[in-house]
Amino acid sequence: MAERIGVYGGTFDPPHLGHLAIAERLVDAFALDRLLMVPAAIPPHKRGQTISSPFHRLAMLALATAESPRLYVSPIEVEPGATPYTVDTLRRLQQDQPDDCLFFVMGADSFRDVSCWHQYEELLTRYSTIVAMRPGFPGEEAASWQGLAGHLPVRLQELVVDLRGGRRPTIAQMESQHIYLTDYVTVDVSATNIRLAVAQGRSLGDLVPPSVASYIEKYQLYSHA
Numbered sequence: 001m002a003e004r005i006g007v008y009g010g011t012f013d014p015p016h017l018g019h020l021a022i023a024e025r026l027v028d029a030f031a032l033d034r035l036l037m038v039p040a041a042i043p044p045h046k047r048g049q050t051i052s053s054p055f056h057r058l059a060m061l062a063l064a065t066a067e068s069p070r071l072y073v074s075p076i077e078v079e080p081g082a083t084p085y086t087v088d089t090l091r092r093l094q095q096d097q098p099d100d101c102l103f104f105v106m107g108a109d110s111f112r113d114v115s116c117w118h119q120y121e122e123l124l125t126r127y128s129t130i131v132a133m134r135p136g137f138p139g140e141e142a143a144s145w146q147g148l149a150g151h152l153p154v155r156l157q158e159l160v161v162d163l164r165g166g167r168r169p170t171i172a173q174m175e176s177q178h179i180y181l182t183d184y185v186t187v188d189v190s191a192t193n194i195r196l197a198v199a200q201g202r203s204l205g206d207l208v209p210p211s212v213a214s215y216i217e218k219y220q221l222y223s224h225a
């Protein structure tokens, strides 16, 4: 049977409260059957510093999602031979399950830069995209959505469905491809701040699940970030 599948790409170094809260709320609002968290294979030079191995990032994601029945982890982008492009990942997932409806999830900071992504027009037209507002990034307070999606060609702007204000998509909307702007969750947390907090010996509080905090400590991740 055709399912609605969320595909949430990112570095997840580490996965944090922002990622998890967004994933849970989107599963609910879009009535997703599953949401896959997909850690990216990012070459270390991209961030200008050491990035945790795919193994650690997958392990932390598995711990973070263990108690959430609809959240899954997919190694699809870190398997040998995988290509680094999001559009290829979605193509592969769609080939495996041709009837499924895929919703790619990204934060407002990623959306701001999406026109630099490989084959981004195909990504945004073939699959639905859900953009999560992020404190301090475009779209958070703008009254109209043009401030957020105005950088896209007009034919892509026509796909925008502004759900900010906590609105939910309708069943009819979800039957075709759209770019949904959402603000169900606004959590001002980033993996960068978490890595910094660990390096400075500060407590992580509830910014990551306790199992992830224990994992970070056990494997001494980020202590020299």
Ligand code: ATP
Pocket: 009, 010, 011, 012, 013, 018, 019, 022, 105, 106, 107, 108, 109, 110, 132, 133, 134, 135, 186, 187, 188, 189, 190, 191, 192, 193
């Ligand atoms: P870093 O600080 O290392 O850049 P990050 O916190 O942005 O990491 P990523 O793994 O890069 O985390 O994020 C994966 C995706 O989740 C991206 O599309 C990003 O925009 C989005 N995202 C991360 N944190 C938030 C947040 N607090 N609110 C909304 N979107 C978020």
